[in-house]
Amino acid sequence: MNTYKGKVDFHKDECVLCQTCAFVCPAGAINISCIKPQESYDFIIWHNTCTLCGNCAYFCPTGAIYLSNDLAQATPQSEKYTAITANMVEYGACTQCHAPLINVPQSMLQKGFKNVTEELTSLFSLCPQCRRDHTFAKRVL
Numbered sequence: 001m002n003t004y005k006g007k008v009d010f011h012k013d014e015c016v017l018c019q020t021c022a023f024v025c026p027a028g029a030i031n032i033s034c035i036k037p038q039e040s041y042d043f044i045i046w047h048n049t050c051t052l053c054g055n056c057a058y059f060c061p062t063g064a065i066y067l068s069n070d071l072a073q074a075t076p077q078s079e080k081y082t083a084i085t086a087n088m089v090e091y092g093a094c095t096q097c098h099a100p101l102i103n104v105p106q107s108m109l110q111k112g113f114k115n116v117t118e119e120l121t122s123l124f125s126l127c128p129q130c131r132r133d134h135t136f137a138k139r140v141l
């Protein structure tokens with residue numbers, strides 16, 4: 001049975017702003033632009049130019065962008081030239097020093113590590129500098 005693929009959809013909490021999807025989109029249907037550096041980005045999908053090729057979903061490292069099989073998500077004919085999905089992707093903050101940080105979603109940790117422990121998750125909630133300090137202190141002290 002064919003699964004209906006009606007629309008490209010997006011989970012902003014899973015996005016790490018790598019911009020791979022925009023790079024591989026042959027239709028130029030994805031636009032990611034900075035609103036405030038190190039704070040927030042606009043993430044726009046233009047459904048009128050999307051060809052549903054699936055490249056974005058295939059190459060996205062986290063599964064943040066995907067082809068929805070939810071019929072209720074389909075774009076009505078009347079909106080076929082104007083439909084967009086607009087999201088704002090916001091930075092998080094380092095849990096130690098509060099420096100801006102792109103959150104690493106669980107889906108990405110699960111792809112990279114066999115066991116995603118609490119300690120590992122908390123390490124990835126630190127900025128690179130605090131992560132280095134934490135690891136150094138653990139090994140040396």
Ligand code: SF4
Nearest residue numbers: 025050051053054056
């Ligand atoms: S499905 Fe293809 S055309 Fe549509 S947004 Fe993704 S990469 Fe672009």
Ligand code: SF4
Nearest residue numbers: 015016018019021060
């Ligand atoms: S949707 Fe996926 S590929 Fe696109 S910027 Fe976000 S994490 Fe990267």
